[in-house]
Amino acid sequence: MQSTSNLDLILNDAKLDPKLREIAEKSIAGTRLNSAEGVYLYEHAPLAYLGALANRVREQKHGDNTYFNRNFHIEPTNICLYTCTFCSYSRLIKKREEGWEYSLEDIMDIVRKYDEQPVTEVHIVGGVLPQYDLAFYTELYKQIKAHRPDLHIKALTPVEYHYIFKKAKVSYAEGMKLMLEAGLDSMPGGGAEIFHPEIRNEIAGGKCSGDEWLSIHEEWHKLGKRSNATMLYGHIESFFHRIDHLDQLRALQDKTGGFQTFIPLKFRNKDNQMSHLEEKTVIDDLKNYAISRIYLDNFDHIKAYWPMIGRDTAQLSLAFGVDDIDGTIDDTTKIYSMAGSEEQNPALSTKDLVNLIRRVGRKPIERDTLYNVVTDYTDHEFEDDKHFKGYVSLPVVN
Ligand code: V47
Ligand code: SF4
Numbered sequence: 001m002q003s004t005s006n007l008d009l010i011l012n013d014a015k016l017d018p019k020l021r022e023i024a025e026k027s028i029a030g031t032r033l034n035s036a037e038g039v040y041l042y043e044h045a046p047l048a049y050l051g052a053l054a055n056r057v058r059e060q061k062h063g064d065n066t067y068f069n070r071n072f073h074i075e076p077t078n079i080c081l082y083t084c085t086f087c088s089y090s091r092l093i094k095k096r097e098e099g100w101e102y103s104l105e106d107i108m109d110i111v112r113k114y115d116e117q118p119v120t121e122v123h124i125v126g127g128v129l130p131q132y133d134l135a136f137y138t139e140l141y142k143q144i145k146a147h148r149p150d151l152h153i154k155a156l157t158p159v160e161y162h163y164i165f166k167k168a169k170v171s172y173a174e175g176m177k178l179m180l181e182a183g184l185d186s187m188p189g190g191g192a193e194i195f196h197p198e199i200r201n202e203i204a205g206g207k208c209s210g211d212e213w214l215s216i217h218e219e220w221h222k223l224g225k226r227s228n229a230t231m232l233y234g235h236i237e238s239f240f241h242r243i244d245h246l247d248q249l250r251a252l253q254d255k256t257g258g259f260q261t262f263i264p265l266k267f268r269n270k271d272n273q274m275s276h277l278e279e280k281t282v283i284d285d286l287k288n289y290a291i292s293r294i295y296l297d298n299f300d301h302i303k304a305y306w307p308m309i310g311r312d313t314a315q316l317s318l319a320f321g322v323d324d325i326d327g328t329i330d331d332t333t334k335i336y337s338m339a340g341s342e343e344q345n346p347a348l349s350t351k352d353l354v355n356l357i358r359r360v361g362r363k364p365i366e367r368d369t370l371y372n373v374v375t376d377y378t379d380h381e382f383e384d385d386k387h388f389k390g391y392v393s394l395p396v397v398n
Contacts, residue, residue, distance in 0.1 A: 293321025
């Protein structure tokens with residue numbers, strides 16, 4: 001594990017690029033980096049420098065604490081009327097026989113399957129289709145809350161909400177209030193992709209714009225509620241576009257403080273319209289985690305979505321600014337490998353997940369969605385972990 005002494009060693013090197021020294025000094029002093037400095041980090045900073053600097057920020061915020069939670073995913077449908085070029089769902093509009101469209105009762109059956117499981121959250125996200133409208137989701141949230149009031153509903157992204165509200169002819173503010181009243185607790189970070197229209201129009205044309213994505217989160221935050229943010233990187237965007245994306249998130253966070261976690265999502269190239277693009281390397285991924293940690297000074301958490309990047313990279317990421325590993329359970333999801341995730345059949349028991357974190361010298365903490373501590377596993381001894389078998393799912397939509 002890296003420590004601040006690694007950073008001292010790097011800063012004591014007389015040959016260190018003076019610009020990188022200046023940036024490190026700014027970060028250490030708690031002075032915000034500007035966008036030119038962000039791009040400079042992507043273009044010039046070596047991996048060891050980025051790791052040492054990001055680790056310093058991470059340890060200042062969280063020490064060795066590394067968070068995970070127990071949730072399950074439901075994808076109401078894997079068919080979508082949009083055609084994002086990176087998405088492995090979009091082709092299904094023409095091949096409906098490979099798709100599913102769950103009814104409200106189907107979804108409630110899935111929820112009931114977890115009745116005996118110690119999960120704290122249900123993460124709902126799927127494709128966009130007309131029948132999944134305002135009435136459908138408000139009724140679904142109400143039924144979930146009636147069945148299991150303590151289950152945190154983290155559901156849908158501005159991609160769906162924009163579509164649903166437009167169809168129902170309600171404003172974003174009115175729409176989000178209706179969702180809150182129906183039982184929505186928080187919003188996941190999906191659908192953000194890359195905000196800059198130069199890229200967004202190419203890869204996600206037709207769905208909500210970057211500004212609309214941000215406005216819906218803003219309305220949700222105004223209601224006193226929390227959400228996450230993502231960035232889909234490693235396709236046709238440049239470093240400038242990545243920093244522009246982070247800048248916009250940082251600005252909204254200054255205004256509302258409503259974001260909890262930033263989740264960088266590495267583009268995977270299986271079975272989509274951008275399959276010809278080569279995927280980024282692990283080194284690029286680690287640099288991207290580190291720069292996100294250094295740059296997003298007003299975000300509490302940086303999350304690695306381990307089913308997508310694999311266990312080894314997830315462990316490494318904990319030394320590059322990441323303090324959260326998405327630990328989820330699910331045995332119903334069918335599409336986790338559609339986009340070519342690292343984990344073809346990802347399954348980790350709580351014990352395995354705890355050990356994965358411990359083995360790189362960090363402290364495993366099970367959290368709920370809002371980062372309240374559920375169980376501190378730092379000194380926990382597992383006698384028999386058979387009562388809980390964890391599985392993870394991999395939603396790759398929105
Ligand atoms: O928005 C789609 C991405 C996202 C691909 O908030 C792809 O806790 C890589 O947002 N390669 C959905 N990524 C997943 C998501 C998420 C996941 C885990 C936790 C949380 C959270 C949010 O997946 C989409 C899109 O950006 N995605 N296709 C692909 N080929
Ligand atoms: Fe639809 Fe989301 Fe896939 Fe785009 S990323 S095609 S909006 S499911």
